[in-house]
Amino acid sequence: MSDYSFDTMQIHAGTAPDPATGARQVPIYQTTAYVFRDADHAARLFGLQEVGYIYSRLTNPTISALANRVAALEGGAGAVCCSSGHAAQIMALFPLMGPGLNIVASTRLYGGTITQFSQTFKRFGWSATFVDFDDPAAIEAAVDDNTRAIFCESISNPGGYITDLPAVAAVARRVGLPLIVDNTLASPYLCRPIDHGATLVVHSATKYLTGNGTVTGGVIVDSGTFDWSASDKFPSLSQPEPAYHGLVFHQALGPMAYTFHSIAIGLRDLGMTMNPQGAHYTLMGIETLxxxxxxxxxxxxxxxxxxxxxxxxxxxxxxxxxxxxxxxxxxxxxxxxxxxxxxxxxxxxxxxxxxxxxxxxxxxxxxxxxxxxxxxxxxxxxxxxxxxxxxxxxxxxxxxxxxxxxxxxxxxxxxxxxxxxxxxxxx
Missing domain, CATH: 3.90.1150.10 (Aspartate Aminotransferase, domain 1)
Structure with missing residues (x-):
């Protein structure tokens, strides 16, 4: 769909007529689980050897359609939907973080995000250093051996401040860290952070994506461009995963490593799942974004x-x-x-x-x-x-x-x- 304009992709990307019924609008798959074809099919799904549906905490066709559409609009390799914008922030950082690790974040953030980063993160053993992102030297100076990400908003809440994303992305490249950009206020129509060097993009789908105050939801989009194996900082992606018989996500899945990890580990264990009806409302909202x-x-x-x-x-x-x-x-x-x-x-x-x-x-x-x-x-x-x-x-x-x-x-x-x-x- 990348050959089409934004106006076309916001209607068609990530969706096709339902293969079972021919339904043109994405159906609401209101189901908890999915029947396996046979025992071998089930084993292959659980072993990440085949893509499919197991349980709606992990994947659901309605939610997958939304993830695919937002990924296309943002120019990303893949996306994961979850229960809220705040959940998206936790989900985005989960594969990267561990006790004693930190992020460098902009001082110009939504108040709830500042509280989440400065207070709630402590319960995970994570921490955040807040700096003025108009000063690239200050961003770089705040990075230490335990820093695992740089975080900002494309347009900040509440002041509408616009972050100089290329300048921040240049810092992230120099220090070898992923840049995570909350693009909620801009939406992919006004800004595509990946085009400016972002590694990951997060959204509160509650806001402009849905557009009518009916849904709480979040989305994480992965650019698919970051080399998770370039250092030993991201073992969840670059080292054998015990929960999957030693599978090395980045080695096995390449540009889709982060997306699959966020589903197979993040949604499996954190359970921050979007509901299918909310995904359906958001898909309809995006059609007029x-x-x-x-x-x-x-x-x-x-x-x-x-x-x-x-x-x-x-x-x-x-x-x-x-x-x-x-x-x-x-x-x-x-x-x-x-x-x-x-x-x-x-x-x-x-x-x-x-x-x-x-x-x-x-x-x-x-x-x-x-x-x-x-x-x-x-x-x-x-x-x-x-x-x-x-x-x-x-x-x-x-x-x-x-x-x-x-x-x-x-x-x-x-x-x-x-x-x-x-x-x-x-x-």
């Missing part, structure tokens, strides 16, 4: 420009604005647009932000983003509440800031709603 993202971006640009001119606003962080320090990266990293998520600093501080949120009519006050509906949240009192004020400010979620996720409604209606709510908030 390019159309939705074009409208999201156009609306975000219009709303951000209006807010930047409004005297009740201190600043707007949207990278699509000419005044943004990240504006030059749009053409290089996200040439189809700067996304639809950004923050706004409201004059009047914390109290004005709370009043703004409570005064809006069209914008929904929810802890989500990437919906067709426009959404707002005061991050400092919600998604980033667990962070210190200094951490909130560093993450772009200070007390005087609200986060906007611009939907696909009429831009004039969204501006009118913000206008009346700002009047109430700053009266």
């Amino acid at each position: 390019s159309l939705r993202m074009q409208k999201h971006v156009a609306n975000a640009q219009a709303v951000a420009e209006w807010l930047e001119r409004d005297p009740r606003i201190d600043y707007v962080t949207y990278a699509g604005l000419a005044s943004s320090p990240w504006h030059e990266r749009v053409a290089r990293i996200c040439p189809k647009g700067a996304g639809a998520l950004f923050t706004v600093a409201v004059k009047g501080g914390y109290e004005a932000c709370v009043k703004l949120v409570d005064s809006l009519n069209l914008f929904s006050h929810v802890a989500n983003l990437g919906d067709t509906r426009s959404l707002i949240i005061h991050s400092a009192s919600t998604t980033h509440r667990q962070l210190t004020e200094a951490q909130q400010i560093a993450a772009g979620a200070g007390p005087n800031v609200v986060r906007l996720s611009i939907g696909t409604e009429d831009a004039a209606d969204l501006i009118a709603d913000l206008d009346q709510a700002l009047a109430a908030a700053t009266a």
Whole structure:
């Protein structure tokens, strides 16, 4: 499918008419297990000598169709779907990590990711070092003998900051580590991190891929280009696996080694499985991804420009604005647009932000983003509440800031709603 355009692949990639019934839409295979042809067939499946279906914790035809479609859109060799975006982050790191090992991560990350990396990882014996990814030298200086990955977001939550992926990828290549990029906010329509040097791409399918606030899900896409055997840092992939009679995944499976390991070991033992109905909803959402993202971006640009001119606003962080320090990266990293998520600093501080949120009519006050509906949240009192004020400010979620996720409604209606709510908030 790589010969086709994005608009065609988002409808057709990874799917074909159902061979049993001819159904054109991907069926929901709502089954736990699959009948083996005979004992030899079962043995070959369990021995990874043949690809097929065993148990839906591992593989399921509906979920496999989604994985194949997202892999095609991202330009990857393979993909694995799981139960949420947070699950995708754990799954992505699981084959690489072990007690005493660490990752180097951007300071500009979703607050829940910062908490996962800085607190929950400790229970696995993992750790994270956070640095400013605008400083490649700082990234490289933070890497030590125990570092196993570099992690960032293509467009960061909540500020809409765009990471200079080629510069970060150059560091990753120099130190011989995989670069993992969370591409949730851009979607593969606006940015393909693998084209910029990423090794792995993770998504919260909950957001733009599905696009309508009905699903929780995650996806990990492998570029298939990293040499897992170049050093002794990744024994799960480069050394014999005891659970598979000494199979060496990278030696046996080449570019698909990481994907098969994530299914055969990751999903088998962690059980972070996506449900087939959620996969079906996400497949349907992806069919209109390019159309939705074009409208999201156009609306975000219009709303951000209006807010930047409004005297009740201190600043707007949207990278699509000419005044943004990240504006030059749009053409290089996200040439189809700067996304639809950004923050706004409201004059009047914390109290004005709370009043703004409570005064809006069209914008929904929810802890989500990437919906067709426009959404707002005061991050400092919600998604980033667990962070210190200094951490909130560093993450772009200070007390005087609200986060906007611009939907696909009429831009004039969204501006009118913000206008009346700002009047109430700053009266």
